[in-house]
Amino acid sequence: MAEMLYQRDIYGQTLVELGRKNPKIVVLDADLSGSTRTALFAKEFPERFFNFGVAEQNMMATAAGLASCHKVVFASTFAVFATGRAWDQVRNSIGYNNFDIKIVASHAGLTVGPDGSSHQALEDITLMRVIPNIKIIVPCDGPQTHDAVIAAASTEGPFYIRLGRPKVATIENKGEFKLGQAQVLTTGEDITIVACGIMVQAAIEAAKNLLTRGIKAGVINIHTIRPLDTDAILKHARRSRGLVVCEEHTVIGGLASSINEVVAENCPTKVVRVGIKNRFGQSGEPADLLKEYNLTSADIEKAALGIIA
């Protein structure tokens, strides 16, 4: 049985690790430090932690002021507020200034669960991807969250890192994490399944099931949505019969759109999107929601078979 971890736990622990090494690290939160786990940093380094209360816009613009004084700023809240509520501040005060600010947002996607639509960020990747300068990482599990946060801290400039609420299974044998470099998890040239975040695990399961039908599927983890590993995508697009792109996010503007843009311009091929199809979320248990919105391994298999047929 795979190890199950909260990405948020790993985030909080990694912040403490970073805080010990780098006095320039400053952490901000907007009344969700218990949920995002920035509280771990706050406990260890109270003089470098600032809570802004329920005021995300102020938090993001304040981050800019701190960064202008050469602080490395981590700003956290739920994904829906970080990217939606404070979008203009992120665009103008963070992205445009190209400041060293890392927005690490938790509770992204449908798997927020019972809190329902208002708290389920289904468009956060899109909102960040339309702002130049911001690098975007969607870690697939706990250990990759650690790698992503370390990479962001050691790479100058703004980042958006997307984390979920529930525990996620650790994916074994991913190889080394390199910013902007896709991870090929299984090889197979009949079809390529491209995924990010929690959909990577579903993609691996789908590939296993497809193999029992004699279909060899390659699985690629695109943990970095920007800069996108276009070479890896094109290589697989050229040698397989099509791509299934999976994300716990709207199919508009996120991973699927990123892949489609690259493929359409360089080697048009069949791309099927497994993602949220222009709908809001709703309350429910995460597993039930993933079924309701067709985000299971069975849905990925079906999409793959559709291309092969």
Next chain:
Amino acid sequence: MQYTGTQIKELEAKAKQIRRFIIQMLAKAGSGHPGGSLSATDLITVLYFGNILRHNPKNTDWPDRDRFHMSKGHCCPLWYAVLAESGYFPVDQLWTLRQLGSLLQGHPDRRTPGIDVASGSLGQGISVGVGMSLAAKIDQKDYRIYVLIGDGETQEGNIWEAAMAASHYKCDNLCGILDYNGFQIDGRVKDIMNVEPVIGKWQAFGWHVIEIDGHNIGEILSAYQEAKTVKGKPSIIIAHTIKGKGVSFMENVVDFHGRAPTKEEAEKALKELE
């Protein structure tokens, strides 16, 4: 601190020169915002040339420098004129305002020497100032932070989020400057969206309020000095000003919020500013 008549006269002359630059820049650019640039000219001229702001135009990233941030970014012709006059870049650059590839964008930008943070989307500057203030506290530095905001700008909710935070974190190294000229692009502030009671609002948010005539050099100098002595809370200078101040036909004329003077209007204005 007392100021001599000569010092005040010198600052008045400097402010006149800054106003001339603003008119010349905007006429050359053919677009931009004269009204609010002229209303805040005395406030910012005194800040840069009245020995208030600790800065070094030859060392723009000096860690101990005081920070100035113009939250009402559309009034950047004023900022550019002051920066050029201080020696951050040659005065010739002023005539490139708003042109493709210029150091001087239509709204403040980090490519301009002397500008630390971009602005233009209103309401974010007090937050930026709070960030600079917190950085100073972490680093135990004694630099001060000055942020210019507009009266219409205080209709933005972000201003009050930041006002609350500045007071919560006791940002006594932060000094807000409110250019209270009473106009915004659609008309009089009190008609569009009344911001009164201004003094009561800032006091209620925990700020030390200093109310002055924003065109009286002596009062401006004293206000900056008073703000420096306030401990445990941020200060804000509520400066009553006249939109378009210094050019008779621009004063209190809402049209000149966001319209550049024509060549003829500029000539007329420059005559008044001789």
